[in-house]
Amino acid sequence: MFCDSHCHINSADFATDREDVVQRAREMKVEYILDVSDDIADTPKIIEFCRNHPKIYTTVGIHPEIADKYPDFCVADFAEIVKSPYVVGIGECGLDYYYSSNTKDRQINILKEHIKASQEYDLPLIIHNRDSDADMMQILSEAYKMKPFRGELHCFSSSAELCNFALQIGFYISASGIITFKKSEELRNVFATVPIDRLLIETDSPFLAPIPHRGERNEPAFVVNTAQVLAEVKGLSVDELATVTTTNFLNLFNKIKK
Numbered sequence: 500m501f502c503d504s505h506c507h508i509n510s511a512d513f514a515t516d517r518e519d520v521v522q523r524a525r526e527m528k529v530e531y532i533l534d535v536s537d538d539i540a541d542t543p544k545i546i547e548f549c550r551n552h553p554k555i556y557t558t559v560g561i562h563p564e565i566a567d568k569y570p571d572f573c574v575a576d577f578a579e580i581v582k583s584p585y586v587v588g589i590g591e592c593g594l595d596y597y598y599s600s601n602t603k604d605r606q607i608n609i610l611k612e613h614i615k616a617s618q619e620y621d622l623p624l625i626i627h628n629r630d631s632d633a634d635m636m637q638i639l640s641e642a643y644k645m646k647p648f649r650g651e652l653h654c655f656s657s658s659a660e661l662c663n664f665a666l667q668i669g670f671y672i673s674a675s676g677i678i679t680f681k682k683s684e685e686l687r688n689v690f691a692t693v694p695i696d697r698l699l700i701e702t703d704s705p706f707l708a709p710i711p712h713r714g715e716r717n718e719p720a721f722v723v724n725t726a727q728v729l730a731e732v733k734g735l736s737v738d739e740l741a742t743v744t745t746t747n748f749l750n751l752f753n754k755i756k757k
């Protein structure tokens with residue numbers, strides 16, 4: 500059984516065929532699906548969807564690309580919504596200096612509030628990081644020294660240095676379709692060093708479809724293609740990789756009742 504530890508099937512890209520997408524995932528033995536929130540305003544709608552779909556869960560977070568939309572955001576804004584049994588993580592949140600370098604200060608403030616939420620509600624953090632390794636390491640390590648928290652680097656495509664740092668603070672590292680791309684040799688080498696009990700797999704649907712679906716809209720069923728490549732990198736069978744990444748997912752997102 501696989502799990503897709505990070506996707507956005509709540510997005511408008513799936514408006515017309517969301518049920519079919521879930522069905523296709525089930526046919527590929529994708530058991531758990533984490534339908535990640537990237538805007539707190541969308542979380543109530545996703546909770547409703549989860550209510551009607553077994554083994555689909557969600558999170559609450561503000562993506563760094565929309566940092567401008569929430570100038571006064573603070574940890575207390577999550578206090579009610581995290582009580583939902585379907586909200587099992589905080590994020591996605593983080594820093595993105597590739598797309599939104601003009602809002603760095605605001606992104607940093609919002610990230611710090613998410614970390615507080617993770618500490619206060621004991622829910623894992625889902626971190627998005629692009630072109631912001633140094634700031635990310637500094638912010639995570641300072642906060643971690645104050646009070647430890649749990650989490651993952653989602654859609655990991657950063658440096659070995661950031662990967663090692665994240666492993667040291669107990670984080671999980673999630674592989675997306677990027678590891679299937681031809682040019683991702685270096686990234687596959689980084690994943691070769693990640694202990695198997697810290698690996699996750701995801702699609703980040705609708706983005707970043709793995710080979711052989713590259714260029715198509717991504718969907719949870721395609722997590723199997725990423726699993727095949729990661730299994731090869733780790734010297735495991737696809738079944739073993741599926742089992743271990745699903746176990747890891749349930750260990751990290753431990754609010755999910757097995």
Ligand SMILES: [Zn+2]
Pocket residue numbers: 591627628653654
């Ligand atoms: Zn992301």
Ligand SMILES: [Zn+2]
Pocket residue numbers: 505506507535537591703
């Ligand atoms: Zn995402």
